[in-house]
Amino acid sequence: MRILVQKFGGTSLSTPEARDYVISHIRRELANGFRLVVVVSAMGRKGDPYATDTLLDLIAGAGGSLEPREQDLLLACGEMISASMLSSLLNRENISSSVLTGAQAGFRTDSHYGNARILEIVPTRVLEQLEQKDVVIVTGFQGQNQIGDFTTLGRGGSDTSATALGATLHAEMVDIYTDVNGILTADPRIVEDARQLDYVSYAEICNMAHQGAKVIHPRAVEIAMQSGIPVRVRSTFSESEGTLVANPEGFKDVQLGILDRYVTGIAYVNNVTQIKVDASSGNNKEYLQLQVFKTMAENSISVDFINVTPSGVVYTVFDHDSDKAVHVLEQLDLRPDVLTGCAKVSVIGGGINGVPGIMAKIVEALTEQNVQILQSADSNTTIWVLVNQDDMVAALRALHTKFELGR
DSSP: OOEEEEEEOGGGGSSHHHHHHHHHHHHHHHHTTOEEEEEEOOSSSTTSTTOHHHHHHHHHTTTSOOOHHHHHHHHHHHHHHHHHHHHHHHHHTTOOEEEEOTTTTTEEEOSOTTSOOEEEEOOHHHHHHHHHOSEEEEESSEEEOTTSOEEEOOTTHHHHHHHHHHHHHTOSEEEEEESSSSOBSSOTTTOTTOOBOSEEEHHHHHHHHHTTOOSSOHHHHHHHHHHTOOEEEEETTSOOOOEEEEOGGGOTTOOHHHHSOSOOEEEEEEEEEEEEEETTSSSOGGGHHHHHHHHHHHTTOOOEEEEEETTEEEEEEEHHHHHHHHHHHHHTTOOOEEEEEEEEEEEEOTTOTTOTTHHHHHHHHHHHTTOOOOEEEEOSSEEEEEEEGGGHHHHHHHHHHHTTTTO
16 A cells, blocks of 8 residues: 655644644545555644643643653643544544554653653554554654553654654655745744755755754654655645655756755754863863763763864853853863853755865855854764854854855
């Protein structure tokens, strides 16, 4: 059978009008000959009755002392409500459907409550139901551990559920429906001429997702990339094909100019703090690098943008971790140099590697806007620069213009 996985996010299910669009997308793909597996998130966003953040606020109002296991039990309810409601709507439209929880769909996870990892998927019941029904609705964001407890997969977990299920079922495609038309060259709230991308490679979108673009979760992209399953990021509220994510060889009938691009998009992460520790700091200079990063790890402080040299270390943490990071370093008799209120701006593109002049263009664009570069690093597909957060908007717009991404 031809299988298509569709994933609908919270905004796609939050209103009667949005749900009508969902029904139309399902009806269209059934007419195209697909058997459908539909993965759903909890309805709405914070403040809506059954949204995940609303359920978390409910617990906060009751003392905020729920254990992680019991919290996962509560959070799993949001997706069950969405799935049951959608099944009722489909039945009303004479589209046969059944609902499976993540556990019933075969998601086996570890016991890291709140951010569980998928160990395997045994989709026996999904395949059985596909033989009997037009649509099988699966609750995203959740699974079951070895002792039978509900577990949740963390932020963006429904995207991960969809691509993992698509890979396991050897689906032809996974469609991620959201409230935007696809993947854009930059955040349209900041860059007015941000443009929709028709085609993006796995590597490019994975880097964009890791560097702040929130349209799809990076774990979901990594699963799709490993399995080679194409993903489309589409709008619930239009018939647009959205953005196709695949290996470049999977882009058929595409103009060469679209693929032969150096830079694909600009992304950002704000509210970060730069920390410098000089080798002359502290008493144990020989083991300074080990001291610093081992201490960060022991205190569960995530580090990023790391530069290590014989003269010391430079890295970033989120602003909300900065006081804790400084405190534990001072306990080691280290004297960190701290700069809060920074932003990491990323220039991303599959054609960056080995091309002379990319960094020169970045420096030129930022210099023209009097934006100071505090730190930089690069990989095969990304060049990062750290700037003051007050300069972030100017930096994003300047780089988007310099690389002509609005064209």
